[in-house]
Structures are given as structure tokens and as C-alpha cells.
Amino acid sequence: MTAARPLRVVLAKVGLDGHDVGVNLVARALRDSGFEVVYLGKRVPNDAIVATAIAEDADVIGVSCLSGGLGYFSTGLVGKLRERDAADIPVIAGGIDEPDEISRMLDAGVYRYFGPGSATEDVVAAFVAAVQDGRGA
Template identity: 40%
Template structure:
């Protein structure tokens, strides 16, 4: 059975990455392979890394408030590079009323503050399974 590979990225000028690192560690503990791109990534850098690493899911952490604009740019870049089978999840400080707009852009899941690591892990497994048509089992 294939391990899920997740790229965890900080998009834009946001300089806080503690949450992204906590999520990355939880995904690793669940048996996933995780690539962390670091701070201040552009949509182009994220998509390039996703292609190079052949990831199943891109996970973006955003705290800056520019999530709609930045995710729009990221989704466009993903479409331009034909990453139709790669999941996209977003987490961070996102007003709940912005979730429908993010989903309409193509985001598969949105995680707000207080989302449990278990919930994040389970939903990433579902997104990877839905997008790639494979079955994955978390490490217990």
C-alpha cells in the first residue's frame, strides 16, 4: 500500500509556521511522507515542489488574511500545470464565511483553529483517496 505524500507550505508573506510544523509532525506520525517547503512560498514555488515531489495533497497554512487571493493564484497555477489529481487543503485563521468561496475555487478541505490533528489526518487521507483513486491506511 502506498504512503500518502503531502506537501505542507506557507503561502505568501506570513511568517508564522508553528501550526504547519505541528500538522506536518502529526501527518508523519500517521505514516505519511511529508515535504515541508518553509516560509514565504509563492504559488509557483509550491506547484513546482508538488510536481518534483509527486505529492498526493498540497496543504497550505495561511494566517495573513490574504487566503482568497493567494489560493486563487495557487489554484490557477495548479490548473495551468495540470495537477487535477492533487488534493488541496487549507488551514489557518480563516473566517468561516470564506469557506464556501475557498471550496468554490477548488479547495477540498478547510481547517480552522481548533481542528484536531486526528480530524486533519483523516480528512487528508480521504482527499488523497478521492483524488488519486487509491486506498491508504493510517499507521495506528
């Protein structure tokens, strides 16, 4: 009998945001909780995120943007996942955007949104729940 592989997450910064302290803290918390983390870095286009998530057999994707545009990028990411028949990979978004944009991205299929100051434990719990729910876009 083989042991189940760890849950795998792909994390990336989208847009022009260069602030990566938060996503690095999330990466460490996920790793410490048993996730295998693939961090793509800053200014990663949606096509690269989707391609990596598929290639790495990711269970969930996390994207972050603090410079605005989180709704735009995460909604586009959900669309790209659908185009590639990978809508079963849930997307969790963190960062800053206008309330209407946050609502729009959640309506479009983003699993959860977290703003600045969110408790790390809540973020990790959402990644676990996204996998357990088996909910994609």
C-alpha cells in the same frame, strides 16, 4: 512484489505569515501517520509549491496562512495546478480568512478548510480522504 510508497504531502506557508507552529504540528501528525512530508517553509509562492508538488509526485498539498489572504493564495494555487495539468492534486487549506473568502476557495476547488483549533486527527483524516477520494480541483 514492491510495497506501495507512503502518501506524499507538500506543506507550505503562504503570504506574509511567519507563524509556523500549526503547520509544524500538522507536519508531525502527518509524518506520524505514515505520510512522507515535504515542508517548504514560510512565504512560499504558488509557483514554487506547484513545481515542488509535481516534482515530488505529491498526493496532496497543504497550505497555511494566519495573516489573512488564505482564500486568495489557495484559490490562486488551484488555478496554477490547473495551468500545469496537475489539478488532480487536492489542496487543503488552514488558517484564517473571512467567511466569504473561505466559501470562495472551497467553491474554487480547495478540498477542505481548517481554522485555528481544529483537531489534528480531523486534519490528518482529511488528508487521507483527499487521497482516497482521488479528487483534485
